Amino acid sequence: MPAVTPWTEVADRIWVRRYDPFDVNVTVVAGGHGVLLVDTRTSLHEAAEVRRHLAELPVGAPTAVALTHAHLDHSLGAGAFPGVPLYASRGCRQTLTRHGVAERERWLEWLDEEHHPHLRASPIPVPDHLVEGRHRIDLGDRDVDLLLLGHGHTDHDLVLHVADADTVLAGDLVEVGAPPAFEDAYPYEWPATLARIESLDAEVVVPGHGEPSSRKLLAIRRQQHAHLAALCREVVGGVRSATSAMVMSPFPEATTRVALDRAAATAG
Numbered sequence: 478m479p480a481v482t483p484w485t486e487v488a489d490r491i492w493v494r495r496y497d498p499f500d501v502n503v504t505v506v507a508g509g510h511g512v513l514l515v516d517t518r519t520s521l522h523e524a525a526e527v528r529r530h531l532a533e534l535p536v537g538a539p540t541a542v543a544l545t546h547a548h549l550d551h552s553l554g555a556g557a558f559p560g561v562p563l564y565a566s567r568g569c570r571q572t573l574t575r576h577g578v579a580e581r582e583r584w585l586e587w588l589d590e591e592h593h594p595h596l597r598a599s600p601i602p603v604p605d606h607l608v609e610g611r612h613r614i615d616l617g618d619r620d621v622d623l624l625l626l627g628h629g630h631t632d633h634d635l636v637l638h639v640a641d642a643d644t645v646l647a648g649d650l651v652e653v654g655a656p657p658a659f660e661d662a663y664p665y666e667w668p669a670t671l672a673r674i675e676s677l678d679a680e681v682v683v684p685g686h687g688e689p690s691s692r693k694l695l696a697i698r699r700q701q702h703a704h705l706a707a708l709c710r711e712v713v714g715g716v717r718s719a720t721s722a723m724v725m726s727p728f729p730e731a732t733t734r735v736a737l738d739r740a741a742a743t744a745g
């Protein structure tokens with residue numbers, strides 16, 4: 478499966494590569510004595526391809542790997558980096574441990590058959606460096622801050638901030654080229670979490686999927702999510718129909734339908 482793009486240096490020594498399936502982003506942050514790889518694709522097989530592609534960069538092998546969240550298109554390749562510290566939020570590990578095996582079965586239904594043996598051969602990762610609140614990784618001449626800024630796409634989204642490069646890796650709290658995914662989301666809390674990312678004042682925003690963008694995108698997404706949250710509140714409160722919300726929503730009908738279900742199931 479070819480990459481969607483070659484490595485692109487989006488900021489000083491930060492490279493992003495977009496991969497099919499799902500146009501998912503893998504990011505490398507290099508420092509004076511360390512290399513952080515963020516997200517690992519959907520299988521050991523796919524992560525092995527990332528390993529090969531890493532040789533194209535003027536950096537060494539990863540000294541740390543971080544997962545933005547538990548969804549398998551970001552996490553299931555992590556086993557391809559044995560012995561390397563694996564960072565994730567505590568909630569990410571909990572989700573993988575509790576639901577990873579069942580999720581892997583579900584993903585078999587969504588992916589073409591050519592991927593099935595690769596998924597089955599990929600163990601559910603168990604992150605061994607757990608982030609609660611925030612954690613700083615020292616790469617030598619630069620730090621990367623791993624931040625839990627609130628619920629949104631999941632209850633455990635990790636945001637990575639490279640302050641010296643004005644860059645933030647937002648995971649699936651921000652997507653480009655596809656609507657946000659609400660299956661495990663918190664529609665009412667998502668806008669405030671995006672506002673906290675905005676307050677980091679980073680110029681470059683790397684989404685979980687699709688083309689890297691700028692801070693303007695954060696404001697657009699925050700407004701869209703706030704609009705949707707308001708519609709959800711009205712529907713859950715019985716003053717607007719779901720049909721009307723789907724017409725008014727900034728996101729496609731199918732996306733809004735899932736968001737409405739999640740809104741009803743989560744506190745507002």
Ligand SMILES: [Zn+2]
Pocket residue numbers: 546548630649658
């Ligand atoms: Zn996701």
